[in-house]
Amino acid sequence: MTVQILLRMDRVDLAAKKHAQMAKLDDDSTITLLMGASVALAQGGDGVADAVQSYKELIERFHPSQPLLNGLGAALMIQGKYAEAEKNFVRAMGMVRCRRGKVS
Numbered sequence: 001m002t003v004q005i006l007l008r009m010d011r012v013d014l015a016a017k018k019h020a021q022m023a024k025l026d027d028d029s030t031i032t033l034l035m036g037a038s039v040a041l042a043q044g045g046d047g048v049a050d051a052v053q054s055y056k057e058l059i060e061r062f063h064p065s066q067p068l069l070n071g072l073g074a075a076l077m078i079q080g081k082y083a084e085a086e087k088n089f090v091r092a093m094g095m096v097r098c099r100r101g102k103v104s
Contacts, residue, residue, distance in 0.1 A: 003035040012042045033058055041075055051075040066092045 003022070006015035019039045022032045037054035040047035055072035062068070069092035076085035 003039065007038060007042050012039065015039050015042065030058065030062070037071060037075070041071070041078065044078060048075050048078045052079065064091065064095070066095050069095075 003015045003018050006012075006018060015035075016039050019032070019035050022029075022035060026032055033054045037051040037058075040051035040054070052072065052075045055068055055075060059065075059068050059072065069088045073085040073088035073092070076082075076088065
């Protein structure tokens, strides 16, 4: 949660340090992967490819969810893969409709 708060405060540098501390304790835990992907998205650059990989791994491990699909879509948008990103956003929106009983 600290990483998310730091990212919302636009303190990517501190969020990255906090994530590094988490990774030292357990670099394969779910929360560490998720926070690593969030930090990589905020940092941009080469880390975005790592974020894409992390989101794909989490989707494979735990099945698709709205936050994971939206995170993957955002990472793909940053990479310029708009068509692939849109598929993930549409899939996430479909989950909302299914949950509300408005399957079309």
